[in-house]
Amino acid sequence: MKFTSAEFVIWAACLFGEAALALILIIRGGIRSFRFFSGWIFFLLLRDVTLFELHRREMDDAYSWVYWNSQIPELALVIGIAWDIVGQVLRYEGKWIWGVKKPFILSALGAVTLAVLMTAALHPVYPHTFVGWLYPSNLFCSVLILELGVAVIITASRSRLTWRNRVNGLSTGWMIWSFVMFLAEAARSYYPHSRIDWYLGQVRLYAFFVAVLYWMLVFWRRDPERKPMPAEMRAALSGSFAELLGKVETGNK
């Protein structure tokens, strides 16, 4: 497998960016609130270091094996990142905020449907198996990731929920990167092995690197401290009448 100088440089840059971002997530406490995103970054770092070493030793078969077999766990982490964003925006301390669960589920189902339709319409030249659909770097997943982000944004906006800085930054970078990924995959399916395919493939790499730099900045900054909430407020915000009643009864004793 041969890389051009530019491809090698950007690959190395992404690797260093992932390492720096992982360090920032540890130092600045991003791991606590964004577990799946942190897990994904650590996973990418580990995988890219492995791939880098395999490439250096010219072990192409092992390289191919690691690259393709790491896609399924990566997909699980990527879906988990959507859950991280949902947890920060649409849920409060593990409970759905009032009025968002049903709209979000409907939007998420719409996202899955659109991803399936888009993939069926573009009929990518690869993968040749259904499992291949589940690779994050492929068309179905790129559309799914993009549309899940759209579902969260629309649900939160229509429910008049506010975004804290870090989750806002994470989702902004995420949406832009996944949109570029979608365009690159669509070009690869529609114009396989063409100049457009090659250019957008390069743009995808650079877009990921820019996203990593942006996330470094986002997670370096701290979110303002949340004031601690008493149980009554927590119950009211999560709409748990049972909790509120329990607190009232305890207070009456």
Add this chain to the structure above:
Amino acid sequence: MNHELVILGFAAVASTLVTAAVAKKSNTRFSDKSWDELINEIEPVNVRLIEALALDHLNPSTDQIEIEPFEMWMMIGGVEGLVKMQHNAEIICALAAYAVRWNFDEAVIVTERIRREALTIRRAIAKATRYGFVEPVKRVHAPFHLYEVAVAYHLMRTRVLTLYQASHAGLYPQLAASL
């Protein structure tokens, strides 16, 4: 490969992205404004008539069908009234959130209640105007939703005024005059 389907697919993805961007922008429309700017954005509505409609629903009298659907429509102010109430509902949400800086404990709860009422208003307006007022056979649905709109707006207005009375008496007169 069906080219029409591909174009349709791209259009669908593009439209979802545009919808998300517009929704996000509209959600933060009032968050950067100052208190005075928010007050200036409030649209005048006929508060007394809306309150009368809301109280008719909340405090049933012996004649519970006294107000006819077309009278409700006039009391609300028609389509223009509904648009203004929806606009004001968003500003009231922003004003309640503003009060968090002076009265965290109470304002957080009140803000959440107002947020829910704002959602109720939006959904009720969407349902009330879905069938319009030009098809008599479907007119039966709209009055129920107009009551919801009036009650939610009345409660939102009362909540935010009471919150400011307790949290920032200095701003209360200006707020009461605007709402």
